[in-house]
Amino acid sequence: xxxxxxxxxxxxxxACETARRAEIGRIGIFHATLPVAxxxxxxxxxxxxxxxxxxxDAGFDVEVIxxxxxxxxxxxxxxxxxxxxxxxxxxxxxxLLVMPVLLNFVRFKDYDVIHFHGSDWACLFRxxxxxxxxxxxxxLEARTATSRGRRLSQYLIYPLEHLAxxxxxxxxxxxxxxxxxYRTDGTAKLLVPEASFHPGExxxxxxxxxxxxxxxxxxxxxxxxRFTNGVLPRLPDAKLYMACDHVPVSDAIVxxxxxxxxxxxxxxxxxxxxxxxxxxxxxxxxxLEAMRSGTAIITTENxxxxxxxxxxxxxxxxxxxxxxxxxxxxxxxxxxxxxxEVAGQRRAAEFSEQQVLAEHIAHYQQAIARFAEKTxxxxxx
Numbered sequence: 436x437x438x439x440x441x442x443x444x445x446x447x448x449x450a451c452e453t454a455r456r457a458e459i460g461r462i463g464i465f466h467a468t469l470p471v472a473x474x475x476x477x478x479x480x481x482x483x484x485x486x487x488x489x490x491x492d493a494g495f496d497v498e499v500i501x502x503x504x505x506x507x508x509x510x511x512x513x514x515x516x517x518x519x520x521x522x523x524x525x526x527x528x529x530x531l532l533v534m535p536v537l538l539n540f541v542r543f544k545d546y547d548v549i550h551f552h553g554s555d556w557a558c559l560f561r562x563x564x565x566x567x568x569x570x571x572x573x574x575l576e577a578r579t580a581t582s583r584g585r586r587l588s589q590y591l592i593y594p595l596e597h598l599a600x601x602x603x604x605x606x607x608x609x610x611x612x613x614x615x616x617y618r619t620d621g622t623a624k625l626l627v628p629e630a631s632f633h634p635g636e637x638x639x640x641x642x643x644x645x646x647x648x649x650x651x652x653x654x655x656x657x658x659x660x661r662f663t664n665g666v667l668p669r670l671p672d673a674k675l676y677m678a679c680d681h682v683p684v685s686d687a688i689v690x691x692x693x694x695x696x697x698x699x700x701x702x703x704x705x706x707x708x709x710x711x712x713x714x715x716x717x718x719x720x721x722x723l724e725a726m727r728s729g730t731a732i733i734t735t736e737n738x739x740x741x742x743x744x745x746x747x748x749x750x751x752x753x754x755x756x757x758x759x760x761x762x763x764x765x766x767x768x769x770x771x772x773x774x775x776e777v778a779g780q781r782r783a784a785e786f787s788e789q790q791v792l793a794e795h796i797a798h799y800q801q802a803i804a805r806f807a808e809k810t811x812x813x814x815x816x
Contacts, residue, residue, distance in 0.1 A: 459495065459547050459548065459796065459799055459800065459803070460496060460546075460547045461496045461497075461498065461545060461546045461547055462490060462495055462496065462497040462498070462546060462547065462548055462550065462799065463497075463498050463499075463500055463543060463546035463548070463549040463550065463563075464483055464486065464487055464497065464498070464499045464500065464549075464550045464552070465499075465500045465501070465538070465549060465550070465551050465552065465554075465555070466479060466480055466483040466499075466500075466501055466552040466553060467501060467502050467503075467524045467530055467534060467553065467554055468480045468501060468502065468503045468524050468525070469483065469484050469499065469501045469503045469504075469505070469506050469509075469513075470484050470506050471503055471504060471506065472507070472693075475678065475680065475693050478570070478717075478718070478719075478720045478721075479552055479553065479570045481720060482552075482570075482625050482626060482720065483499065483552050484499070484506055484509065485626045485627070485628060486626055486791075486795065487499040487509065487510075487511035488508075488509065488510045488511060488628075489626055489628075489788055489791070489792050490511065490792060490795070491510045491511040491512075492510060493792055495796075496512075497511045497512065498511065498512040498513065498514050498546075499511050499512070499513055499514070500513075500514045500515075500516055500541065501513070501514075501515065501516070502515065502516060502517055502518070502520060502521045502524040503515070503521055503524065504521075516537075516541055517537060520537075527588050528588075530553070530554050531554075531588065531591065531592060531595070534554040535554050535555055535556050535557035535558055535595075536557050538554065538555060538557070538558035539557070539558055539559060539560045542562075543561050543562050543563050543565075544561075544562025544563050545563075546563045547563060547564065547799075547803055548563060548564040548565065548566060548799045548802050548803055548806075549561060549563055549564070549565050549566070550565070550566045550567075550568070550795075550799070551565060551566070551567045551568070551599070551603070552567075552568050552570065553570075555567060555599050555602065555603075556595040556596065556598040556599040556602070557598075558602065559602070561602075563806065564604050564605075564799070564802040564803040564805065564806035564807075565602070565603050565604050565605075565802060565806070566603060566604065566605045566606075566607065566798055566799060566802045567599050567600065567602070567603035567605075567606050567607070568606075568607045568608075568609070568623045569596065569600070569606065569607065569608045569609070569613050569616075569617050569619065569717075570609050570613075570717045570718060571609065571610075571613060571715070571716070571717020571718070571739075572593070572596070572612070572613055572616050572617070572717070573589040573590070573592035573593040573596055574589070574590070574593045574616065575612070575616075575715055575717075575738060576589045576652075576715050576717075577589030577590045577593065578715075579652055579714040579715040579737075580652070581650070581651055581652060581714075582651075585651075596617065597617070600617045600618070600619075603802075604801075604802040604803075604805040604806050604809075605620045605621075605798050605799075605801050605802040605805065606618075606619040606620055607619050607620065607621055607622065607623035607798060608621075608622060608623065609622065609623055609625060609717050609718040609739075609742075610622070610717065610718060610738060610739065610742035610743075611742060612738050612742065613717060620798070620801070621794075621798060623794075623795070623798075624785075624786050624790065624791045624794060625718055625720060625723060625786065625791070626786070626788060626791045626792075627720065627723050627724050627727050627783070627786065628696070628788070629727065629787070629788055631696050631697060631700045632700045632703065632704070632724050632727040632728050633700075633704065633727065633728065633729075634704055634728060634729030634776075634780065635701075635704035635705060635728070635729070636704075636705065637704075637705055637706070637707060638674075638705050638706070638707070640672045640673065640674065641670050641672065641673040641674070641707050641766045642673065642674045642675075642676065642705065642706045642707055643662070643673065643674070643675050643676070643706055643707060643708050643709070643710050643762065644675070644676045644677075644678070644691075644702050644703060644706040644708075644709055644710065644730075645658045645659075645675065645676070645677045645678070645679060645709075645710045645711070646678045646679075646699070646709070646711075646721045647678075647679060647711070647713065647721075648679060648680050649679050649680055649681035649682075650681075652713055652714045652715050653711075653712070653713050654712040654713065654714065654735075655677060655679045655680075655681070655682075655712075656681075657712045657755070657758075658675075658677075658710050658711075658712050658758075659675065659677070659682075659683055659688060661712075661758050661759040661762075662675045662687075662688070662710070662759070662762070663685075663687070663688075664759070665758070665759025665760065665762075665763070666759050666762050666763055667687055669763045670763060670766055673687065673766070674687055674688075674689060675687060675688045675689070675710070676689045676691050676702050676706065677689065677690060677691060678691040678692070678693070678694055678699065678702075679691075699724070700724070700728060703724055703725055703728040703730050704728040704729060704730060706730055707730070707731065707765070707766060707772060708725075708730060708731040708732060708733050708762065708765055708766075708772070709721060709722070709724075709725035709730055709731070709732045709733070709734075710733050710734075710762065711732065711733070711734035711735070711740070712734070712735045712755075712758065713734070713735065713737050713739070713740075714735070714737055715737050715738065715739070716737045716738065716739025716740060717738075717739055718739050718742070718743065719734075719737075719739035719740060719743055722734070722739070722740065722743045722744065722750065723743060723783060723786060725779065726749065726750070726779030726780060726782055726783040727779075727780070727783040727786075729776045729779070729780055730776065730779070731750065731751070731765060731772050731775035731776055731779065732744065732749075732750030732751060732775070732779065733750070733751045733753065733758070733761050733762055733765060734750060734751070734752055734753070735752070735753060735754070735755060735758065736752055736753075736754065740752050743782070744782075745782070748778065748782075749775070749778045749779050749781075749782040750775060750778075750779060751765065751775065
């Protein structure tokens with residue numbers, strides 16, 4: 436159920452009390468881009484935005500640093516750097532080779548802790564405690580890349596990620612696999628706003644939603660083709676809603692364009708299932724959004740699904756050849772669908788806003804303590 440004002444107030448009071456006890460002054464968060472209105476946001480920038488808003492709501496002094504404009508709904512302070520270079524922040528070569536060097540010219544020492552979410556492997560002059568979250572692994576993404584250029588760039592990024600790990604006082608991964616690869620200090624749970632994503636009434640006729648790109652590892656084309664050729668013959672009144680960069684609009688397939696959080700949350704809670712065919716996910720925020728919305732999940736095999744869905748305990752993980760048949764089976768078996776909806780909500784409860792924020796604050800405190808120890812050791816030497 437959606438939290439009402441009476442339920443939300445104690446949660447916010449508890450979060451603010453956590454903020455008072457944490458004794459952390461200023462928190463900085465860096466990611467090159469943030470969600471803007473003219474394009475579909477990436478999962479990392481979406482999480483950074485939500486984390487900044489959550490920390491600000493909890494009473495922390497948080498500033499998010501990026502090359503992009505401040506999002507309209509941001510509740511944190513925003514600091515834009517290198518504004519003249521903002522047009523380059525979508526080019527991989529810039530983020531890989533140029534941005535990490537430029538970060539040495541950004542003043543971070545005014546913060547108690549800076550939280551990096553990428554592009555920091557050459558940032559040597561930090562001046563404060565630092566945390567680095569790995570939202571996946573370039574090595575694993577390279578192995579599932581569909582283009583030679585993408586594969587090569589990811590293999591190049593992989594050793595640089597290990598440099599970033601060594602520079603951070605605390606390193607976090609988003610799954611057991613990421614933690615093992617980078618030998619992190621813990622797991623970073625990702626945040627999905629509970630006020631926006633919550634269960635609701637489903638559509639009367641079968642409806643499904645896809646969130647991702649048409650080509651590449653997200654495989655929107657695969658989903659659309661399986662839906663058209665394998666699902667519609669069995670469920671002729673079914674609808675597929677696609678939040679995608681390319682949508683073959685028809686009577687059965689609806690283009691969502693670039694939906695806001697509110698619009699996307701409405702579609703998710705009304706749909707019978709989230710469809711995903713990604714070959715690789717570091718975490719998979721849409722999975723968590725769907726589970727919080729009380730919506731079943733059908734996905735192909737990938738490491739993010741294995742982690743978040745616990746190898747099929749909280750959602751359907753299928754092989755490519757089983758994809759369409761599983762959609763039909765789930766639509767025709769209401770009991771099975773309801774079971775996955777309930778199981779998903781139970782899993783989503785492990786990622787409550789209060790718990791996510793509390794764990795991040797604990798990681799920040801750990802980083803500050805380690806930075807202080809290193810500073811004292813250098814002075815003594």
